[in-house]
Amino acid sequence: MEFLILGATETIPSAIGSSLVQLVTFLVLLGALSYFVWKPLKKVMDEREQLIHSEIDEAEQRRMDAVKLKEENEAVLRETQTEISAMMDNAKNQAKKEQEAIIHDANTRANQMMETAKADIEREKEKAIRDINDQVGEISVLIAEKMIAKEINQDDQKDLVERYLQEAGGK
Numbered sequence: 001m002e003f004l005i006l007g008a009t010e011t012i013p014s015a016i017g018s019s020l021v022q023l024v025t026f027l028v029l030l031g032a033l034s035y036f037v038w039k040p041l042k043k044v045m046d047e048r049e050q051l052i053h054s055e056i057d058e059a060e061q062r063r064m065d066a067v068k069l070k071e072e073n074e075a076v077l078r079e080t081q082t083e084i085s086a087m088m089d090n091a092k093n094q095a096k097k098e099q100e101a102i103i104h105d106a107n108t109r110a111n112q113m114m115e116t117a118k119a120d121i122e123r124e125k126e127k128a129i130r131d132i133n134d135q136v137g138e139i140s141v142l143i144a145e146k147m148i149a150k151e152i153n154q155d156d157q158k159d160l161v162e163r164y165l166q167e168a169g170g171k
Contacts, residue, residue, distance in 0.1 A: 139164050 142164055 143161060
């Protein structure tokens with residue numbers, strides 16, 4: 001029984017032998033390729049896979065760090081805004097207290113000035129009353145002197161009093 005193998009004119013035992021040689025050659029070639037090519041290629045591929053995994057892990061870590069940093073920045077921003085708000089409230093309260101103190105001082109000074117002015121007015125009023133009383137006394141003395149010096153009738157006396165009052169008003 002003979003098998004026809006394309007282009008082969010050999011018999012079955014020689015075909016089997018030839019096939020075995022080809023199989024052994026293939027296995028040796030496969031072993032050599034595995035040892036010299038596949039292992040270094042696998043090593044390079046494994047290193048590349050490790051590099052990719054480490055870069056992915058590093059990128060994930062950086063992303064997590066960025067998220068953490070963002071949260072910290074937001075917390076600092078909120079804290080700063082709270083501090084600024086507190087400072088503004090404190091400044092407003094301080095300004096209000098200063099305003100009230102200034103108004104109180106101004107009112108106190110105004111009241112003191114009014115009291116001083118009232119006291120001055122009262123002294124001037126008393127002085128004016130004393131001056132008027134002194135003038136009335138002088139006029140009375142003058143009228144009495146004139147009446148003693150000259151006896152006058154009722155109309156003359158009225159004219160005389162009015163004239164002396166006008167003279168005294170001119171003083």
